[in-house]
Amino acid sequence: MGGLTALAVVVVAYTLVASKLDRWWISGPMVFVAAGAVLGPAGLNVLPLSVTNEAVLTVTELTLALLLFSDASTVRLREVEGDAGLPTRLLFVGLPLTILAGALVAHLVFPEIPWAAAALIATILAPTDTALGLAVVTNRSVPTRIRRALNVESGLNDGIATPFVTLFIAILAAEEGLGDRAWGLEALKQIGLAIVAAVVVGYIGGKLMVFAKDHGWTSDVSEQIAILALALLAYEGSVAIGGNGFVAAFAGGILFGAATRRRLDESVQFTETLGLSATFLVWSVFGALFLGALFTHGLSAQPVIYAILSLAVIRMVPVALALIGTRLRPATVVFMGWFGPRGLASVVFTLLAWEDIEHADGGGMLLQTATWTILLSVVLHGISASPLVARYGSYVASLGDVPEKAPASEPRIRVRDLAGRRGPEGQQLQEAE
DSSP states (O other): OOHHHHHHHHHHHHHHHHHHHHHTTOOHHHHHHHHHHHHSTTTTOOSOOOTTOHHHHHHHHHHHHHHHHHHHHHOOGGGGGGGOHHHHHIIIIIHHHHHHHHHHHHHHHOTTSOHHHHHHHHHHTOOOOGGGGTHHHHBTTSOHHHHHHHHHHHHHHHHHHHHHHHHHHHHHHHHTTSSOSOHHHHHHHHHHHHHHHHIIIIIIHHHHHHHHHHTTOOOHHHHHHHHHHHHHHHHHHHHHTTOOHHHHHHHHHHHHHHHHTTTTHHHHHHHHHHHHHHHHHHHHHIIIIIIHHHHHSOOOHHHHHHHHHIIIIITHHHHHHHTTTSOOOHHHHHHHHHOOOOOHHHHHHHHHHHHHHTTSTTHHHHHHHHHHHHHHHHHHHHHHHHHHHHHHHHHHHTSOSOGGGSOOOOOOBOOOOSSSOOBSTTSSOBOOO
């Protein structure tokens, strides 16, 4: 049996028992990371994947682009206008502090690597992915304010981190003589051209879709296909003119949402679902290539130490600092700090970085560090989500009138797994166990 055939069998098998596995705390990423490890070069060696394979890189990049566009276009910022403090603190205080703390720790743990590499490692591992702990944002025993803040954070922080990833890759490549010395101008050019592409595709495209919809020229299916095409066009159009495709996809999604005033959120779900399907392959790539390299080229203690610190300290301390003054209970602060799983964005960013700086100082260490951090996150956040949510929910329920329980509207949960916890308000959200 060929590798792709075997992987297709795994996809079918998983889709048939997704909800059952979820009750056993087994997530989709766990399944496909394991499948990739078994089928990849370090296992049965039947899955034809390699880091330099153009098809692999294309699929992983387009997957992130689709999810960046759909996430940004459907995050309902107007819903948090009266309670914007929590997501704003997490995104604009917690995220920069996480990158700074990650860079400092990386410099201490890996004194032999340059500062640019330390900053790149930190930035790659800063974005969060609720797909690895979806029980946190779907279980109604967790206060709505907390679920919504974590949901908005995970929907936007990968897009916010993207320009910094681009910048640090350019700096590191320039320092190692692998790229343009004028890294500042190059990074600004890529971001500027990406914004141009985002305006043209996201905002103007969104306005055209609203105009066509109001005149009865579209159908539900044509709207779904059009949104998918716009997401791809934002990415590919930006790349074609020399811009950063991920920045364009993220900014294009924000502008599309603003132009359509979220009237097409339901149609965006098609793009989300296609992106979800593609994540199966991305997680398999992670298992086949990253884990294979990890266990076949010797183990080092430094990446493991950094990975543990990344999950237990590097995010949790900045989140605690960002939430000072909110009057949230310490248990809530710890809960929000812990549930910052590293996921798809970190995998794709690592592939991009590896493509550009494979032979740079710290390149191999970056790959090992990212792999260990993502692997531990997939396992630890996946198995801890349900039990910790139940325990935290019971704790909050025992409290009286606390800031955590302030009235708030339900978040829109993005389609990121097949366990049935999806969709807009009220659709198959978990109740307390």
